Amino acid sequence: MHRSFLHTCCLYAAVLLIAVVTLAPLAWLVIMSVMSPRELLAVPLNWLPEHWDWSRYAQLLGMNGDIADNLFLHALRNSLIAASGSAFIALLTGIPAAYAFSRRNGPRAILFLMLATFMMPPITYILPLYTMFSGLGMLNSPFTLIAVYCTMVLPFATWLMKSNLDVLPVEVEHAAVVEGAGTLRTLWSVVLPMAKPALVATAMLSFLLAWDEFFYSLILNSDLRGKTLPVAIADFAAGRVTDYGLIAAVGVLASLPPTLLAVFFQKHLVHGLAAGGVKG
Amino acid sequence: MIMESWRRKREVWVLLAPALAILAVVTFTPLLRTLWLSFTNAEITALDQAVEWVGFENYIWALTDPDFRDALWRTLYFTIMSVGLETVFGVAVAMLLNVEFKGRALVRTLIILPWAVPTIVNAMMWRLIFHPDYGSFNAALTQLGITESYRSWLGDPGIAMNMVILADVWKNYPLIAFVVLAALQTIPRELFDAARVEGAGAWHQFRSIIMPGIIGPLLVIVILRTIEAFRVFDIVYAMTRGGPADSTKTASFFVYQEYFAYLRSGSGASYAVLVAVISALMIAVYFNMIRRQNQGGY
Numbered sequence: 064m065h066r067s068f069l070h071t072c073c074l075y076a077a078v079l080l081i082a083v084v085t086l087a088p089l090a091w092l093v094i095m096s097v098m099s100p101r102e103l104l105a106v107p108l109n110w111l112p113e114h115w116d117w118s119r120y121a122q123l124l125g126m127n128g129d130i131a132d133n134l135f136l137h138a139l140r141n142s143l144i145a146a147s148g149s150a151f152i153a154l155l156t157g158i159p160a161a162y163a164f165s166r167r168n169g170p171r172a173i174l175f176l177m178l179a180t181f182m183m184p185p186i187t188y189i190l191p192l193y194t195m196f197s198g199l200g201m202l203n204s205p206f207t208l209i210a211v212y213c214t215m216v217l218p219f220a221t222w223l224m225k226s227n228l229d230v231l232p233v234e235v236e237h238a239a240v241v242e243g244a245g246t247l248r249t250l251w252s253v254v255l256p257m258a259k260p261a262l263v264a265t266a267m268l269s270f271l272l273a274w275d276e277f278f279y280s281l282i283l284n285s286d287l288r289g290k291t292l293p294v295a296i297a298d299f300a301a302g303r304v305t306d307y308g309l310i311a312a313v314g315v316l317a318s319l320p321p322t323l324l325a326v327f328f329q330k331h332l333v334h335g336l337a338a339g340g341v342k343g
Numbered sequence: 344m345i346m347e348s349w350r351r352k353r354e355v356w357v358l359l360a361p362a363l364a365i366l367a368v369v370t371f372t373p374l375l376r377t378l379w380l381s382f383t384n385a386e387i388t389a390l391d392q393a394v395e396w397v398g399f400e401n402y403i404w405a406l407t408d409p410d411f412r413d414a415l416w417r418t419l420y421f422t423i424m425s426v427g428l429e430t431v432f433g434v435a436v437a438m439l440l441n442v443e444f445k446g447r448a449l450v451r452t453l454i455i456l457p458w459a460v461p462t463i464v465n466a467m468m469w470r471l472i473f474h475p476d477y478g479s480f481n482a483a484l485t486q487l488g489i490t491e492s493y494r495s496w497l498g499d500p501g502i503a504m505n506m507v508i509l510a511d512v513w514k515n516y517p518l519i520a521f522v523v524l525a526a527l528q529t530i531p532r533e534l535f536d537a538a539r540v541e542g543a544g545a546w547h548q549f550r551s552i553i554m555p556g557i558i559g560p561l562l563v564i565v566i567l568r569t570i571e572a573f574r575v576f577d578i579v580y581a582m583t584r585g586g587p588a589d590s591t592k593t594a595s596f597f598v599y600q601e602y603f604a605y606l607r608s609g610s611g612a613s614y615a616v617l618v619a620v621i622s623a624l625m626i627a628v629y630f631n632m633i634r635r636q637n638q639g640g641y
Contacts, residue, residue: 275461310471
């Protein structure tokens with residue numbers, strides 16, 4: 064296809080504009096994280112650091128035994144426990160449920176009820192959850208968050224797996240049944256291998272959903288023991304830390320896992336999202 | 344035969360049981376309890392003590408509360424502006440990325456980055472960018488000669504909400520762009536060629552080829568984003584804490600304060616139920632839409 068020179072120029076100018084608008088804030092976040100505090104407070108502002116100072120990352124990752132690094136590593140650990148734990152439970156219980164909806168004509172009313180609970184504002188559930196876990200003495204623990212995150216992650220994973228299973232051919236399963244395989248056996252050794260890409264997408268999106276969660280974590284964790292990264296970051300940004308570069312460095316580190324997942328598994332993610340959002 | 348179908352029915356429930364057991368504890372029970380609390384005068388500091396049943400008193404109070412009404416309007420403003428801008432921007436970018444050019448794959452990968460950044464990091468990042476004294480937004484605007492002096496973007500009740508919206512649009516437009524792009528790629532190229540042969544202009548092609556091709560998935564993702572935007576809390580919490588002068592205090596934030604700052608569980612629950620009812624209406628619209636889509640509507 065031929066395009067005129069002017070047309071081509073406009074196209075590349077538009078692409079460049081979009082790329083700059085989209086990436087400049089992120090680039091600035093990275094630059095802030097390596098700029099010296101003095102430079103960050105300079106007016107007029109210099110856009111590039113005189114020398115790249117990586118010491119904040121070393122500090123956060125606990126290489127010089129300060130109090131702030133403990134905070135970050137604690138929060139990182141809690142985030143990993145809460146996000147992978149809830150994604151795991153969501154898959155473990157959501158896959159059989161998705162299979163029941165997709166292949167065994169499970170009640171559609173329940174499928175939609177599950178999806179509706181996922182879409183309800185967390186503010187609807189928070190107070191009873193808070194009093195329940197407070198009564199059980201389970202506040203300030205990442206393991207409590209695993210259970211609470213199931214409010215969103217489990218219905219989400221079920222829905223996504225269901226829409227992905229719907230498009231898989233059913234004939235292979237019939238063959239397995241004829242050979243005498245039970246439902247769980249069929250699910251485990253026939254359906255799941257076929258649904259591997261969907262499984263990967265669902266696991267990752269579930270993990271990201273929980274990794275991003277803020278509200279429940281804010282309310283159920285008032286001290287360091289259970290705080291996840293998002294809450295630690297909000298504390299950080301609002302609190303005593305006056306080194307904006309340090310806040311930026313925490314932000315960069317917290318963005319790394321989801322960003323890497325998104326970049327490497329882009330096709331899976333987009334496909335998974337499209338299938339989940341559009342099919343009922 | 345009857346035995347067989349009974350066995351299969353039982354199997355469905357066995358498969359569903361683990362998921363439903365978890366949801367019974369973490370969603371269904373809390374939902375009912377919130378509903379019950381909304382008819383009582385419970386306080387969070389004394390939840391164990393006997394609470395009184397107060398009937399619709401909380402609801403009458405909530406429905407006549409001008410502060411809550413303001414919070415709802417603010418939430419509506421946030422929702423319409425955010426989702427509206429995300430949609431326009433998302434569709435435009437999707438159409439651009441659907442054109443072939445050098446480096447398209449790279450740009451597509453880079454464009455998804457804002458979506459991957461955690462909401463709180465996004466909020467915190469923009470808060471630093473909008474900093475009244477040291478923020479890069481002020482620096483860029485003055486150095487480019489667009490403004491004369493520095494402004495407190497998040498400290499001005501007249502514009503703080505718009506700055507929060509800007510941050511939200513930046514993070515969420517890629518999602519819409521990607522859903523639309525996926526839909527665009529299913530439109531056969533021949534349709535465009537045929538249209539060009541017939542001399543159809545850009546606007547005509549947009550209306551008669553592109554719109555019909557993307558409208559289904561677009562509507563679904565837009566209403567999904569609307570449901571999500573309506574419950575906005577985290578970005579507001581991290582950027583402005585509802586301020587200045589309550590100018591960014593959205594509905595979820597309002598209920599949060601009612602619960603955890605004023606410790607009013609009963610009346611807080613009635614506000615929460617009202618927010619949930621509005622959400623439920625939007626969810627019903629969403630369900631209706633995916634049903635029509637699966638039946639080949641649009």
